[in-house]
Amino acid sequence: MAPRNASRTRGVVGHQHGAPISCVLVDQHLPVAPPQQALLQAVPSLSLAEVVVAIDYLLRPRGPRDRTRPKLTMAELDALACTPNQRCGHRLRLAASLARIGAESRMETLLRLILAAYGLDEGFELQVDLSDDRGWIGRFDLVNAAHRLIVEYDGEQHRTDARQYAKDERRISRAWKAGYQVLRFRYPEVAQNPEVAALAVAEALGVQLRTLEPGITGLLTWR
Missing domain, CATH: 3.40.960.10 (VSR Endonuclease)
Structure with a gap:
């Protein structure tokens, strides 16, 4: 099935993606890419600093007293950064080296x-x-x-x-x-x-x- 037109609305920059994307659901109705895939898609269009911001957000534990599993673990990030032949791999690896667990805001x-x-x-x-x-x-x-x-x-x-x-x-x-x-x-x-x-x-x-x-x-x- 051909990709649909990129979404357009205030505060949103839409993109098209030709390869199949496995999706998760937020609130049972909004389809979004999994965190790892979303990060890889965003890296080419973000500055180095904003890639670090995104990674810090994904690494932060959620829930009562920060006991809930984060959206992305440090081990998963390391594996993602070492994936060969990915676009902007150097920037992702540099951003991963600068990311820290614990940041609570951009x-x-x-x-x-x-x-x-x-x-x-x-x-x-x-x-x-x-x-x-x-x-x-x-x-x-x-x-x-x-x-x-x-x-x-x-x-x-x-x-x-x-x-x-x-x-x-x-x-x-x-x-x-x-x-x-x-x-x-x-x-x-x-x-x-x-x-x-x-x-x-x-x-x-x-x-x-x-x-x-x-x-x-x-x-x-x-x-």
């Missing part, structure tokens, strides 16, 4: 990739639970325990939601009192001025901000 992954591009990501763990003598403080995006440094991305909801704002302020205040320096970045620093964010992290780590190596700038291209 902007969090992009912030982490800024650190990776400038060689500042070593020692950082994702989604770390911190406690003090009063108990649990909260979960933080990126934590470098050796340098007592927290790096957070603040979305708009952190500023516009009064309850969320107050909760964040209490959490950040307790982290400072527990001996952590907290750096908080918003969309302009991450999407428009990544060097500003990198410089702040470098200063907090007490290191010089290095010059970007040729080819690594792809991590900062996602618009």
